[in-house]
Amino acid sequence: MTRWHGSRARNTTYRAIIKARVEAEKKLGPTLTLRHLLGRLNRSNLSWLAAVYGSDKGAASHGYVDHYERYLTGLRSNARRVLEIGIYRGASLQMWRDFFPHAEVYGLDIKEIEVPGSRIHTLVGDQSDPALLARLAELGPWDLIIDDGSHKQSHVLATFAGLYDSVAPGGYYVIEDMHTSYWPNGYEGGPPGMDGTSVSLIRGLLDGVNRRYAMRDYPDAANALTPVDEVHLFEKIAFLRKPRV
Numbered sequence: 530m531t532r533w534h535g536s537r538a539r540n541t542t543y544r545a546i547i548k549a550r551v552e553a554e555k556k557l558g559p560t561l562t563l564r565h566l567l568g569r570l571n572r573s574n575l576s577w578l579a580a581v582y583g584s585d586k587g588a589a590s591h592g593y594v595d596h597y598e599r600y601l602t603g604l605r606s607n608a609r610r611v612l613e614i615g616i617y618r619g620a621s622l623q624m625w626r627d628f629f630p631h632a633e634v635y636g637l638d639i640k641e642i643e644v645p646g647s648r649i650h651t652l653v654g655d656q657s658d659p660a661l662l663a664r665l666a667e668l669g670p671w672d673l674i675i676d677d678g679s680h681k682q683s684h685v686l687a688t689f690a691g692l693y694d695s696v697a698p699g700g701y702y703v704i705e706d707m708h709t710s711y712w713p714n715g716y717e718g719g720p721p722g723m724d725g726t727s728v729s730l731i732r733g734l735l736d737g738v739n740r741r742y743a744m745r746d747y748p749d750a751a752n753a754l755t756p757v758d759e760v761h762l763f764e765k766i767a768f769l770r771k772p773r774v
């Protein structure tokens with residue numbers, strides 16, 4: 530039996546859905562109502578929502594949605610606050626709003642971007658600004674934070690340092706597009722093993738997962754470890770889970 534998830538047939542199907550939606554919008558004019566109506570048909574399916582709203586997290590692009598569904602489905606009905614860094618056209622904010630029926634969805638972008646719709650809030654600012662990050666942390670606790678902003682290494686690290694504490698117990702912090710860790714031009718990346726990249730951040734967190742054992746023999750060092758219960762690393766994307774208590 531062929532696998533549907535990740536299959537060429539599925540990607541082709543979602544490309545066809547996107548094409549049909551784009552064609553319909555050419556005839557009707559850009560209409561959010563059409564997207565909202567389509568979104569409502571299958572709100573628990575992130576591949577569907579990504580295709581409806583045109584997010585590049587979808588099956589036909591980065592393919593992050595399968596990972597998101599796997600880790601976030603358990604949070605769906607309880608999540609109250611979701612924050613994504615990087616809005617662009619607002620596709621993912623709309624997707625999260627539909628996927629999490631009870632959540633207020635916040636987006637931060639360096640550009641002023643309006644995303645219409647209920648339960649969506651947009652904020653303007655630079656993700657590397659510590660004062661802004663402190664204000665965002667105060668808006669938490671966040672059930673989910675996604676960093677899909679500049680993807681500059683120093684920004685990814687500053688955002689994690691400023692916001693991770695504000696993730697709710699059992700919530701997730703997600704870093705997208707980690708391949709930029711290897712891109713020097715414009716992204717401050719470099720060769721494998723270099724410090725100061727999102728990949729090196731994840732490497733450091735592995736001691737945090739094992740902090741109970743590290744603590745026994747190295748209490749001073751262990752105090753400095755980040756409390757994290759799960760680190761799930763895939764190509765280009767990482768999911769970090771905050772301890773439940």
Ligand SMILES: C[S@@+](CC[C@H](N)C(=O)[O-])C[C@H]1O[C@@H](n2cnc3c(N)ncnc32)[C@H](O)[C@@H]1O
Nearest residue numbers: 615616617620621638639654655656677678679
């Ligand atoms: C990849 S797009 C976001 C896509 C969106 N999350 C989605 O999935 O539909 C990246 C966004 O990050 C924003 N950005 C770039 N540098 C930033 C910074 N320093 N602080 C906040 N946002 C930034 C850009 O303006 C752009 O809209």
